[in-house]
Amino acid sequence: MPAAPFTRSALLRYAGVALVVGIPVLILVLLVLYPLAAIILQSIFPNLYALNPNITPSLGPLVHVLSNRLNYQAFGNSLWVSAVTALIASALGTALAVLAKRTDLPLRRAMDTLVWIVFFFPSFLIGEAWSLVIIRGGIPDQFLHFPDRFISWFFSPVGVIFILSLKTFPFVYLAVSAALRWLGSEFEDAARLSGARLWRAWLKINTPLLLPAIFAGGMIAFAEALSDFGTAATIAQSSNFALVTYQIYAAINTSPVNFALAAALSLLLFVAIGLAMLAQAGVQRRRSFQVISGRNRPARNVALGAWKWPALLFCALVFLLALFIPLGMCLVLSFLHAFGNGLTRSNWTLNNYSAALAQGSDSFAALVRTVELAFGAATVTTLLGMPIAFIIRRTQLPGRTLLSMFTLVTIAVPGIILACGYIFAWNAPYLEALGIGGPDGIQFYGTVWLLLCAYIGGSLPYATRLSIGGLEQVGTNMLETARVQGANIFQLMWRIVGPLLRANLVSIWLLVFTGVMFELAASELLYPPGEPTLPVQIISLFNDFKLGPGMALSLLTVAIVALALVLLRLLPWLVGQISKPMQRRRTAHVLADQTTH
């Protein structure tokens, strides 16, 4: 091709590459890589981010921190609690997935929806709700009079594991459900034709084939439990049980501020989570597993017979514990004046809601602020994730493997670690030389913009991985056709990839939106003074024992998320339903054409 660097189309092409490749990668570097690197730097150069920075390297503080009994105990607590949680979540998730996807369980079609609701329900709310269910003097206690032993048994690691298991089993459920779709029933049918009874076919054939998916789901549950802050900040706190995420938060948020401790614990936590995620990705790449993946196979449902009712009871119990009891508790409390007065007639009120929705109130301001932030973060992340996924899967650009690894390792970076990194990275004294921060520079640290960036940084890796998943469904030939037709990279993104991934992008948007609406850890550390987000406001109401207003605000948050879900999911479905008769007529026409040959 003749060199013509200044023609209009060439300029457009360069601009397109800069827009589609440069900006997303730059943002990924600034919002994820740089803050995480800052944690490592802080661990090696303890005085880098101090008031009088110097770069004398030393591992002293790191060693000192780790030799402190309280710290390594918190880390150890987190590890074993998460391991037990992962085991319970694996058992629960697998059982529910098999019951929902491969049996004739009544109401099995409702299971997916219920699991997604549990998935979206924030752990701080479940943790707080369960604390209030079991607490001495709580509403159930007023009727049931729990024995002391039961209450002290619950407010211990037992309660923490209980909440975390209920919160993390959806990850296993989703992984196993997907695996069951690939598995179909042919492997099992082949075993039965060879003479194996149903139970033996499941034991010898289906169980080994599902193990990688169960393990992968369990690993994600482990990583999620490890990085969970909502439980650590609620029920674990009330149980005086130290978890590492809360320890990091305390190191930064209580004076004297201990950056070295926060960095060291974050680093350890990050390594543990990174290893779990790598193990998870490694299992899914195993050859023998790939043989059965990639295509959905037909499946026959197992008739449960007499086991139908015990199985249904089991499922009902799981969702009762994970969803209906905590949600019910939230609902009841949101309509009560005072928690201690119980369910008397004079105690019912709507004031909690009207207070939360009053113009000019702190709660209402937090509501508006959070919705704006969630909307912005979801939109930006969705738009950025797609081109990064495209670079990783559909281009030959150098460094794309590295990029892929990076998004994979950072997919589960807990908000608390990222926020910690943001404090080091974006409040660093050396930034003043660049005109950021300081009395005369651009104000970034301590503004809502920092919070927005943290939300984007926290969700960009998983938005990218989800986009990759969607992109793999789109054949390369469709993209190549567009290139041959003369589309530049920007047009390719905007006109071909985007529309093809529409459903996928809507899901990602909803996921990020919901995630931000309920994000607690990063918000706690990074919210601008006097401008809390919803979860921060809710937790602070809980801490002041203003349970009614807190619950009312929580349920309003849930309602907003539900509304977003309904709007984005139901509208396309409705439009589809209305236009369906028309489509059916069209396909019937095509079919008629084909049969006349």
Add this chain to the structure above:
Amino acid sequence: MYLQIKQLTKSYGSKRVVSEVDLSIAEGEVLSLLGPSGCGKTTILRMIAGLITPDSGSIRVGERLFYDGKREVAVEDRQIGMVFQDYALWPHMTVAKNIAFGMQLRRIPSAKIKVKVGELLELVNLPGMGARYPYQLSGGQQQRVAVARALATEPRLVLLDEPLSSLDAGLRESMRTEIVQLFHGLKITAINVTHDQDEAMSMSDRILVLREGRVQQIGTPTDLYLHPVNPFVAAFMGHANMLAGEIVENAASSETLSLRLDEQGVEEKQVVTGQLNENVRQHLNGRARLLVRPEDVRVHQESREFAHRNVFEGLVSHTSFVGGQWRTLITLDKEQFTQVLAYPQFQPQIAQRLWLELPPERCQIVPD
């Protein structure tokens, strides 16, 4: 009869997928269920296997009643071998373990199993491959393992669910003969499901043609090709030139029959004659089609005197050289919408005028 199916019916919701199917198979026979996708052939196969429960009807194999509307033998107790469409080899087991699984369930001593696995691998031309995993094998090799696994428990009936559809064209052809020879050698009764008429014709002793869950015709491959009982079977078994018309006279004993063709805008409609097979006669009902296979059409470049009335004039609309022959489409003057496929002995030119002779002894009457 070794296998007997009576009035087998299955519906999904309001859609009847299999409708009152009757079928008998002799021991050692290889039968194909042939039809377009969605015709119910796989459903019939899976009902015989016990993977789908019929709505009504009965299935009897050998001395045993598998299903009769009240009782149903469980899948694992039917002692049937089955080869699945994409093999369903257990990916976490080696080839040897895949084959040994059923024998282990029957508590056969492991030394004996080892010998048997070796024999089966020899039989399917995969000696020494026992230690491999399925993903280390090619498609054709996986297919052979699937056959070996189906034979391991020494079933007398083997079901094949489109066993060759995942293979490439060349391999498919050689596997057809290989599988049939294997089954005939072992005297195993086999039912093969396929949508490919070539495969059905080359593999089966008899073929059952299905359409929308109903049996269209059962017979030997030759029978179905030469004497189809309706236009669907005629077209499904190979390219069929068909001309529709009304039956002129129907003498009960005659071996031939004449049709008055439905020619539009023509005063005197052409009458043509074809052979009427004994089995086909019972399906006659006033209207019929004249069927002539492309290889039987004689093509002439000029008009001449013919001894019969089965002659048409037309123009060449398309021609291509395929498989050493001139594959030519000719549009008939009198039937503008009918193109006849023929293989002339010479290279025709586009728009050339040709005379087509459809020899009455090579034409068949197909009831409409």
